[in-house]
Amino acid sequence: MKKQEIPERVFPKAKDDAAAANQAKLLPQTADPAYRLAYDDRDFLLRDDLRPVRFQLELLKPELLLEEAGIGSTFVMYGSARIPPPENADAMVAAAATETQKKIAERLKAKSHYYQVARELAQLASGAPVSEDGKRQFVVCSGGGPSIMEAANRGARDVGAETIGLNIVLPFEQAPNDYVTPHLSFNFHYFALRKMHFLLRARAVAVFPGGFGTFDEFFELLTLIQTGKMAMLPILLYGREFWDKVVNFEALVDEGVVAPQDMDLFRFVETAEEGWQHVQDYYQRYSEKQWRKGRGEKK
Template sequence: MTSESSPRARRQGPAMLRGQAVPPTTTDQRLLDSRGPSDWLHADPWRVLRIQAEFVEGFGLLAELPKAVSVFGSARTKPGSEEYELGMEIGARLHEAGYAVITGGGPGIMEAANKGCDDAGGLSVGLGIELPFEQKLNDYLDIGMEFRYFFVRKTMFVKYSQAFVVLPGGFGTLDELFEAITLVQTGKITRFPIVLMGTEFWGPLLDWIKGTLLPKGTISPEDPDLFHLTDDPEDAVRYIVEGHTRAEQELIERRAQAAAAEEAQD
């Protein structure tokens, strides 16, 4: 017999198992049996639940967050350095413009932006990540959360930020930068200003983008305009505010046009 009612065939939730794939015990037997190894804690189906839990916890924690800007940069930047001071100024100015500040919650530029925002009386948020080496959340957070999974954390940055400000950093900073640029380029997110702080640091990257990618045709002519390069914190915040104001006005106009078209049809 080869039907699903055969002793060698079993339904296991949405799956159907036959032959050697049929386990010797049922799912609830294994759940209620407290004996045996704990390898199941590290199995992929259990990881799915952990991933789901991280999304639920993150969404729940940040759902009522006001409009916010994420600030990225190196965790290795030392307090007192020029870039650390720049991060603090950016954090303070973003608060003054009405934004909460979100960072990766660690040291360096992340700490600087959180500190600048916190010192100015703003809402400071840190989204940390579990790493092989110890890196605790910094001391300037009103809201902090540590994630197991990079991709869950990155989703939170994008979902709850209205812009990115990117200061000098390493591979992690580049990853976050190009993730944001790709999402804007492909239309996955809109009304999302991206600012690069530091012309000396980021200039060679932009030269390569315009001098290599553009001539090769691997990006569109308008793609280099997806981000704004500056050394001035005031200019950076102004670019973000003006971008949002312009986008909101365009949204109002589109809604008005849609309403007028619907009224004309009636």
Template sequence: MQNSTDETAEKPFPPHHTERCVDLPGCRPKPSEEDAAAPDLVRRILESPNYRRADEDVDFLNRNGMRGTRLFLDYQKAETLLDDHGIAHSIVVFGGTRIGEPVAAKARVETLRAQCAEAPGDKDLAQQLRIAERVAAKSRFYDIARDFGRIVGSAEGRHGNRLVVVTGGGPGMMEAANRGAQEAGAKTVGLNITLPHEQFPNPYITPDLCFRFRYFALRKLHFLLRARALVVFPGGFGTLDELFETLTLIQTRKIRPLPVVLVGRDYWRRLFDIDFMVEEGVIDQEDRDLFWYAETAEEIWADIRRWYDRAGLDMIGPVSEGDPA
């Protein structure tokens, strides 16, 4: 027994995970006593951008040849953090950034009316007033989007983070939907995009759930990866881009069909004639039924729930392994 104890005492303890009793030779730069030029030479090496670690070298990451890495990071950061927060499914809301709160829209009209009264011959002002009046007429959709966000946010309270409102993070319709969800006490997500000019996310997104993407393609991917429905309010080029891309993916079954609701029949019927497309033979009749119209927040939510009941699917249930990504 004595021999065994002595042998154990002689065996070393595990070393410290970072510290050493004696520094390694490379822990100190070559001293000037050995070479007067050495300190300056070492400084120049350390200051060179090429000495930066790859994951800390932003200039290197921005090179054209690193696009694949940037695409991966654009995808992976949002994916990881959404998973960390338990965000399982989403109701995605798109819509115009120029359609704001009714009070603000009305104030804009009143300001332009006063300016037009002072300069009755100014055609540019008259055009601005006509546009402002049309925007003010559509500002009712801000309240609808806000109410809808509140409805989804209240449902989220029953489902945890399994169903949240996701928008593009900007003003207008997106702000309204995020705002309603926030007012319901729910988490709400914004997927912003980097543009050449400075922009800000709307203030109603959950702070830890606002992401800024470099690439539109990866942003669109994240819109649809967890989507359980797409709700589209009146908007411009960006709204149409996202709408038609989603319809194409459903048409081709590249993604599993999901409810697509266009809010404001009069706007959408004037913007594009779906029946004309069917009659011209550029789409099939069944493609006409990939979306429908709604006018109120309550109607939107009731329609989405009805779609899932008819499909025999659980809106907050797990996605089957066969679903395309």
């Protein structure tokens, strides 16, 4: 039998139908918004009733594009949007107009070295090998904003690696930093969906000093693991002096509201090398455990 060509599809693509619909003859009926294709009607999609649809779209779009980009796993970095790069720290102090502002600027300056630590950690993570299935592993992912987030994306860019930014629409201006790879730069309306995408592919997380947003992301991650909704993964907590000052972890244990073993969910570290070594050691132990499991061994 002679080989025959089988058409790939028999229905037109949605974008082709949308283009055709926009060429419709202008009539009173076609001019009314009711005639627009539902998926091509912005006003319709932005109705309050369509919130569940927008949730689904915000879940699907980054997931599909990250899959198409061959992202197998991510190394997520959380941290403040206010800590300056070391080279800008002195200028921040000099610009302080009051004693209170100067004290705050001095404290931020004292944490400015974490910008460089985050940058170096991103450089190390971005050197992770591609897995056998061709997926890229430990692709650096940040919130896409300034400060620690910028340092993370910048470190990946330093070594020629692509890097992800998950930005969010805020009442004040919030633009992606210059180091996020353009086709991996995403913008969100819903905090909940943004936080979900931080963790869907995360296989390691570094948490640097930060404010409410960093606390929100860090403690939600701990809660997901503590409650068994998410598997364990390496969590690096940078800046023990900062964290011991702002969160009394031991008091939580003493008061009985968290278990002593919950303190093992994260590891205090200070340098990029120390953090990356912990991640490597963690997955070396994980690989050995899986190997033993495959052989039917208990330990």
